[in-house]
Amino acid sequence: RRTTKEDLKRTKSFLNYNILATATTHKAEVFLKYITGDNYYGIMGTTSVYNPRCSIAQASSSNIYVRNGEGGTFNQILIGWHVFPHVYGDDRTYAFAAWTSDGFVRTGCYNLQCRGFVQIHSQYHIGAVVSKTSVY
DSSP, X not given: OOXXXXXXXXXXXXXXXXXXXXXXXXXOOOOOOOOTTOOOOOOOOOOXXXXXXXXXXXXXXXXXXXXXXXGGGOEEEEEEEEEOHHHHSSOOEEEEEEEESSTTSSOOEEGGGSXXXXXXXXXXXXXXXXXXXXXX
């Protein structure tokens, strides 16, 4: 999928962290407390992938992220799936990734618009439609 000018315009709202954590967000978290002297070299998780119906004003997602810092000064890398009609213009499920070094205030990017994200898998692509979803 090639990035269009319209894609760039729509994703600006995604990079606003407020859209990811609003008062109506339902969320469950598991976290590992950092222990001084320990190093962490990656994370791994498993999730089911669904295709919930969302209106243009809604979004639904499941993601895993690594975060360092608090408040508006955090660094974060996210990867997962979401249904986000405002960004994609449809209600299909997409694989996505995002990054910020300041809580999405001045920095941040989305999918393959991130300079540091390099596509290495030949079958699965960031920003691609996930065609096989679970059935509830």
